[in-house]
Amino acid sequence: MKVEYDPKRDLLYLWLKTPGTKATRTETIAPGVHADFGQEDDLIGLEVLDASEVLQDNVQFEVDVDVSGRPLEVS
16 A cells, blocks of 8 residues: 655545556545546545545545445555
């Protein structure tokens, strides 16, 4: 897992797969939070827009992601 933050765009990205893995679809799972899925419908990362506003003083946040009954693999 790798976490990247771009302060100029205030964007946080949490890679759950190898950084640079291409997404085949993206779902909005909460306001400002998007989940990227790969070819096999596996969760590859989470993007948080306006991260300083969304996270405020929290370094922990919770989202529900429906992975259609498939086990979640993190590499």
